[in-house]
Structures are given as structure tokens and as C-alpha cells.
Amino acid sequence: MTTPQNNRFTTQILHADRLGGAEHGAIHKAIHTSVQYGYDKVEDLIAVFQGTSKGGFNYARQGTPTTAALEAKLTQMEQGQGTIVFSTGMAAVCAVFLTLLKAGDHLVASQFVFGNTNSVLGTLADLGIEVSVVDATDSAKVAAALRPNTRMVFVETIANPGTQIPDLDGIGALCRQHGLLYVVDNTVASPYLFRPVTVGAGLVVNSLTKSIGGHGDALGGAITDTGLFDWSAYPNIFANYRKGDAKGWGLQQLRKKGLRDMGGTLSSHAAHQLALGAETLALRMDRTSATALALAQWLEQQPAVSRVLYPGLPSHPQHAFAGKHFKSGSWLLSFELHDPAQCLPLCNRLQLPIKATGLADTRTLIIPVAHTIFWEAGPAVRATMDIGDSMVRVSVGLEDPEDLLADFEQALAGC
Ligand SMILES: *Cc1c(COP(=O)(O)O)cnc(C)c1O
DSSP states (O other): OOOGGGSOHHHHHHHHHHHTTOSTTOSSOOOOOOSBOOOSSHHHHHHHHHTOSSSOOSBGGGOOHHHHHHHHHHHHHHTOSEEEEESSHHHHHHHHHHHHOOTTOEEEEESSOOHHHHHHHHHHHHTTOEEEEEOTTSHHHHHHHOOTTEEEEEEESSOTTTOOOOOHHHHHHHHHHHTOEEEEEOTTTHHHHOOGGGGTOSEEEEETTTTTTOSSSOOOEEEEEOSOSOGGGOTTOOGGGOOSOGGGHHHHHIIIIIIIITOOOOOHHHHHHHHHHHHTHHHHHHHHHHHHHHHHHHHHTOTTEEEEEOTTSTTSTTHHHHHHHOSSOOSEEEEEESSGGGHHHHHHHOSSSEEOOOSSOSSOEEEETTTTTTTTTHHHHHHHTTOOTTOEEEEOOSSOHHHHHHHHHHHHTTO
16 A cells, blocks of 8 residues: 555545554544543553653643644645644744743744734743844845844744735745744645745644634644754753754654643644544635635726735735745735725625634635734734735635625625
């Protein structure tokens, strides 16, 4: 039988559980609900605690066979060396920052990041971690922000809501040159459109709630170690985790400090739902990207629309990079209107898109950005993130594209 590694993206996901060792011939990994894991011999329990046995479970806060099966699939998808799953994307983001940075360290982050991640950057500053927020679409700005105490650079592959794409290659080269940990949040693109390991990322974060789960019915997050970062040179690894091959130090610390101690554990039930969602990731990304491109092209021709932000459009500042490195433009697009007063009436006239926050559901979702998800951030942050008062974010779903376009047509006719 062929090994999963020899197969392509979707084939690997579909057969990972079965080829990884089926229980009772079951095709899916079972939903293991046990919190405790017992052993006949106490030496075997000790080996799990001391990390001397390969695998093995002891208490579900640190993982179950069901979450481990999802981790294995994600490792394959991102072509990394290991993955840890969390209860939410934010739990994964926080585990990276709080486990691997300490007071006195410096972090460089893209100014175009998820709103709640931006809020966490403020928390880090209060904890004594210096944070510089820069326009990461230009790696020279990242280079200019580096200090002797810089440890980490954090970016998102396609930023929400503005769809900015950082200079992923250039920042990768910079991080390699300076020995910095390069963390890429790949939530919007997903490993189907783009793999951050190809530009030198050390860690990849995914909110599984979005592209990978894809059905708006389960929260989850993940950190994948690509194997590219040299943990032996990283000063913030605790003595306890500087054991064995240095390649495993980062994930060891993330699992013990970030998951076991902080407790943002993914349930086996949610892991099962997210694994089912992952099976159709490629199909959904192809469909939603094609619809989003058609909608973006149409919107760009409408007189009432002042600009459309979508990587698949030639007008997008990083269009050339996206065309070369990304399989397609994703389900995320945003647009603005010449007349901001038309923003809310337009949203109300749209019948199919659901007025809701959230991303990458099977159903199209729309939200006026400045009034909702970036309301708390205030006008100053909105200005630095290039979010206009009339910005509408669209998370394109799986509806038939003709129906969606017809709905936008009737709604924009009123502007
Ligand atoms: C949604 C999102 C997160 C947080 O994920 P949750 O699962 O909602 O906690 C992090 N990063 C990006 C880019 C996101 O879109």
C-alpha cells in the first residue's frame, strides 16, 4: 500500500487515519473521550510522564488519540515536523507569545493582523515584552525595526480584513540571517493555498475554526513546527526542555507550558469535526476562491464601489507575489464605497450573505468592519490598518456563484 507521504493533498488527509493504524477497521479515528489513560505496569505510566516512551497519553489536557490524529494530519498538510492543537486559534497564538517570549524581549509584528491578536500585542507590552508594529508588506521596514533583543517576527499570510500579504520571502531571509523565530499565521490562506515552510517560517499558526474546519461549527487552533528553526540557539527554552534532540525543544515547551499549563485544550469531539472539515479543504478553497474572484472582478467595475481588496485582482499591491506563490486568492475579500452612508443599507439589502462575524463558513458572511470587529480598536488603529469607514468584509461561502452575484447586483443597484 502506498504511504500517505507519496500521495497528494486531499488523498493524504482522507487516508491518514486508516493508514495511521485503524482501530476495529474504523476509517475515522474514534472520538476518544477518556480523560485518564491507564497502564498495566507502572513503569509504562512513568515512561509517558518522563517522555521516554514514543507517544502515549496520560491526561487529556495534554492530548488524546483523537487530537493526536488531527495533529498528524496538520503536520502533513503544513509539511512540518510536528503539531499541537488548541481549543481556539487565539489559544494557539497566545501559547506562541507567552511560552516563547519573556520580559525584556522584543517582538516585531505586522500592523495587519487579526484584531484579537492585535489586542494581545497590547497585553504583551504590559508584561514587559517590547512590541514593534510595522508594515510587513515591506521587509525593509521589518529590518529597520530589529533590535539586539528581537526574538520573533509575527505575520499573517493574508491579513484580515485588508488582504495585505507580507513580504513573506524577504522576511524569511531576514529571520534566517539574524537567527529570529519567524511565526506565520496561515489561517486565511491555509496550507492548501500556501505553505509558510517554503519561505522559512519556523512556526505556523492556523485557526482551525476557519479554512480547515470550514463549517462554522467547531473552534480550534494549531501550531506546527516546520523543523527549520534552530532551537538550540534560542535562549528562552527552559532547562527541562533542553533534553534530547534540539529539533524537538520548541514543541516540547509549547506542549508543556502552552497546552498543559495554560489549559487551552481542544476536545476530542471538536477535533473530530475539524478533521472531517479538513477532508474537503481543497474542494472548498477552489470553489470559494473562484467565486470570490468573480465577485471581486464584478465589484471593481461598479461605480458606487471605491476600491476592492482581493489578492486575485491585478490592482492588489501584492498581486504578483500571490500569483506566484498562492494557489488562489482565498475566500476573503473586502470593499469600500464612495458614499459611507450607503454601507449599512447595502448590507441590509443583501439577502444571501449572513450579517455575522466569523470567517470561512460554508455560507457567505458579511460585516461592516469599522462598526463591529474594529470598533473597539478605534479610529487611530483603523487608520494604521487602512480600514475605511465604509469597509465591508465578505467571507465567500459555497453558494452557487450566480445566485451570490445576482444578490450583490440587486443590492448595489440601490446605492
Ligand atoms: C480567527 C483568527 C484567529 C483566531 O482564531 P479563533 O479560532 O477564532 O480563536 C487568529 N488568526 C487569524 C488570522 C484569524 O482569522
